[in-house]
Amino acid sequence: MWKFAEVLLLLLLLLLLLLLQLLLLLLLLLLLLLLLLLLLLLLLLLLLLLLLLLLLLLLLLLLLQQLLLLLLLLLLLLLLLQLLLLLLLLLLLILLLLLLQL
Numbered sequence: 896m897w898k899f900a901e902v903l904l905l906l907l908l909l910l911l912l913l914l915l916q917l918l919l920l921l922l923l924l925l926l927l928l929l930l931l932l933l934l935l936l937l938l939l940l941l942l943l944l945l946l947l948l949l950l951l952l953l954l955l956l957l958l959l960q961q962l963l964l965l966l967l968l969l970l971l972l973l974l975l976l977q978l979l980l981l982l983l984l985l986l987l988l989i990l991l992l993l994l995l996q997l
Contacts (some may be wrong), residue, residue, distance in 0.1 A: 921996070928993050935986050942979050958996065 949972050956965045 925996055926991055932989050935982060935989065938987065939982050942975060942982065946975050946979065
């Protein structure tokens with residue numbers, strides 16, 4: 896009878912350890928997602944700064960009336976905006992994943 900109780904106790908302990916390990920793994924995943932979120936926000940900020948810089952350059956070229964450079968800069972600006980939107984979508988996806996974890 897005692898052997899049965901010991902085995903049952905050991906099995907319960909093992910189950911508890913497995914649950915704890917799963918919890919730690921989920922916590923680690925959550926931390927990784929948060930870190931990725933932080934990195935994406937930083938990248939977003941850098942892109943916004945670059946966008947602002949390009950807009951200033953655009954204004955300067957407009958004042959100097961350099962049409963070819965102006966068109967190239969506009970194209971670059973559009974590409975940056977596209978990248979920005981893509982990053983925002985990725986950010987939203989990560990936020991959604993984080994919300995689903997809770």
